Amino acid sequence: MPGRSGCCTPASGRRPQRTGGMPTGGGVPINQADVARTWLDFTVVPFTLLEGIGYRLTEQEQSRLYRYWWYVGHLLGLDEQFFLGTENHEQAGELLDLLDSTSAAPDDNSRALVGALYEAAATNLASVPQSPMDARGWRDLLHALARQYHGESTAAALGIPESPVTPILPLLAAGEAKARLYQLHVPAALQQAEESGIRARRGLVATLTDSTAYQDHAAAS
Numbered sequence: 001m002p003g004r005s006g007c008c009t010p011a012s013g014r015r016p017q018r019t020g021g022m023p024t025g026g027g028v029p030i031n032q033a034d035v036a037r038t039w040l041d042f043t044v045v046p047f048t049l050l051e052g053i054g055y056r057l058t059e060q061e062q063s064r065l066y067r068y069w070w071y072v073g074h075l076l077g078l079d080e081q082f083f084l085g086t087e088n089h090e091q092a093g094e095l096l097d098l099l100d101s102t103s104a105a106p107d108d109n110s111r112a113l114v115g116a117l118y119e120a121a122a123t124n125l126a127s128v129p130q131s132p133m134d135a136r137g138w139r140d141l142l143h144a145l146a147r148q149y150h151g152e153s154t155a156a157a158l159g160i161p162e163s164p165v166t167p168i169l170p171l172l173a174a175g176e177a178k179a180r181l182y183q184l185h186v187p188a189a190l191q192q193a194e195e196s197g198i199r200a201r202r203g204l205v206a207t208l209t210d211s212t213a214y215q216d217h218a219a220a221s
Contacts, residue, residue, distance in 0.1 A: 036082040037099045043069050044092035052145045052169060054176030058184065062088040111159035118142050118160075129203040140165045 043066060047057060057065065066087050073083045086092050106114075122139035125131060133141070144163035147155040183190040211219075 032079050032082065033099060033102070035076055035078045036095065039069065039073050039076065039078055039083060040092060040096050040099070042072075044089045044096055048089060048093075049145050049149050052148045052173065054173035054178075055180055056177070057089075059088060066092070106154075106157045106159075114158045114160065118146075124204060124207065127204070127207045128200055130200075144169055 047062075047065070050056075066083075070083055070086075074080070082095065086095070118139060121142060122135045125138040126133065126135040131138075140163045143160055144165040146158075146160050147163065147166065148169060150158065150160070183193050
């Protein structure tokens with residue numbers, strides 16, 4: 001998480017071996033606050049960003065999303081007090097605000113991490129078959145959404161540059177909101193959109209030929 005100074009990660013290339021909930025074999029645990037913040041990075045954070053371009057989940061969809069991530073949180077070893085009972089973005093946002101209030105200000109490491117993450121995301125999105133934009137276009141869109149989400153001051157502190165896409169975000173949001181409303185009222189259209197999203201996701205996964213750090217550590221253990 002950008003700006004945090006208390007995050008502990010495995011100290012060696014080996015995957016920590018857990019005994020009674022604690023790792024052995026050269027690793028140290030990631031603290032619960034950082035695991036919780038990462039959990040939020042896959043729930044309220046990205047879907048709040050998507051709302052910036054008009055894509056908003058219904059209350060029922062939010063409930064299904066969080067119930068799925070309850071299980072993921074359990075698998076991650078996250079204390080249930082952090083997530084159990086959270087069923088919508090408003091509730092998750094309260095936890096996000098609490099955790100972010102403990103974060104230190106962004107530093108050079110934060111800015112380097114943010115830059116690398118956006119570069120990787122833009123490259124991956126552009127590599128999806130039939131991608132509507134190249135990496136530069138995706139990068140501009142991501143920067144615009146991030147600045148809208150974080151606000152100008154925080155975005156500048158994180159090294160997120162201004163984007164030429166920012167002025168047209170309201171237009172993009174209006175179009176997406178209209179399409180989303182249509183999908184919610186026409187089941188066949190919603191199913192088609194879901195299938196298209198699944199194909200795009202599988203296309204993205206197919207481009208990722210390198211192993212993950214987790215796979216490398218597991219193979220070495």
